[in-house]
Amino acid sequence: MTRISIPLFLTQEYDCSYLDGEQAQSAFVHPTFQLTTPIYSQLIGQGFRRSGDQVYAPRCLQCSACIPARLAIDEFKISRSQKRCLKKNDQTQVIVKPPVFEQQHYDLYMRYQKMRHGDGSMAHSSPDEYLSFLSSSWCDTRFVEFSINNRLAGIAVVDYLDDALSAVYTFFDPELSSYSLGVYAVLWQIEQAKRQQRKYLYLGFWIKDCKKMSYKREYQPLQLFNNNCWTELSF
Template sequence: MERKLFTALQGENAEALNDSLSKQGFRRSQNVLYRPTCSDCAACMSARIRVADFNPTKSQRRTLNKNGNLTRSSTSPWASEAQYALFREYLETRHADGGMADMDVFEFAAMIEETPIRTRVIEYHATDPDTGERELVATCLTDILDDGLSMVYSFYKPELARDSIGTYVILDHIDIAREAGLPFVYLGYWVPGSKKMGYKARFSALEVYNNDQWDELSDPLDYAAERHPLENEPVAAQVAKINLPDMQSTPRTAPPDPKTEY
């Protein structure tokens, strides 16, 4: 049985709250921040990459070369027909039985557009060498935090999985964060033993939020026992440990927007 700890994300202090709780393992979904707090499981651990210490593997360098023809653009969080068509194609091919499979165009628009913080839609296009026509092949909804980029949700053309385009989008976000002087790229939750989540462990300088602190990921097999611990802290004890931001503090200076082309 899944259980989550969550809070509303709204008002003039939304960015400060999102910045603070993201550092404590929370994730954003529209105007809500949440963190798994299941009574008999601690498998879901927030993961992030330390940009300064990241070194791509040979395989990841090949992925960069394979997708070097793509162009990147950064837009405001506004849903488009092309995005939704790509989203449906992605879900029907890769996640037909997932929780988002029945999402209609209005729900998709809400996912993209309902954000009280600084959010961008990062799009990737391929250009036909003969006609010059551009095709949307990947999209990532990305939050800009005070210490990094948070990849809220990404999707892409399923046939480009052979070129590891999902990995490419992460690698490109590492470049974006480096360009903006941001130290982290937040990847969402990593679950030890999950095949769907296993790709995250292949990135160097990966940290996971475990036992109220960020630790560098060691051997993924070392975390298998954490999937079913005998006891987790009660929710009240977890809430008491959460550090909230100073709501009277001066608003942070926003980092620059990502460059439009790669």
């Protein structure tokens, strides 16, 4: 593996989005540095994460709650509830698309945000803000459509990396929540990674005391990035 020097800059402290009363700080790859999918494939293995064109890692002074999480595809053990989810979605149609703006995708995103995260800033996203958050000018990203009875039901945004997939974001029609499309999207990505002989599925950050992140413990065995190494954590 070729070693490269990547310039970073440290943000000022800001209110944490996940833990009430906490202050957060992040290290970002400097915008003058030209990122590529191969370089990001190395950075994500070191605990970094993409948001739009920006790549960052938590560097909070008083807190280390945000822990990068991933699954080793060949070691994944499906649970009974996940098998039921697959059965429930055995007629769900899937289409993989390029990361371009589509009005029905945006409309679904806004319905999801207003229903699930109505008090957050993303519930007021413009079309440009929506696309710049999920897509990237340099990363190999796809929008995966899930449809039920010819009705758009959900979208999984997935980065295709050198030896892994990365689950960027998933949103779905709140009226179809009984299909557990958030779970199905992760299971679909696991199966795709297996078919493509990729080693990992990156799941973003796991935060023990954040309910929004608690679902990640359902995918076992989960690997967490602590002290600059990946270790398996079973619950």
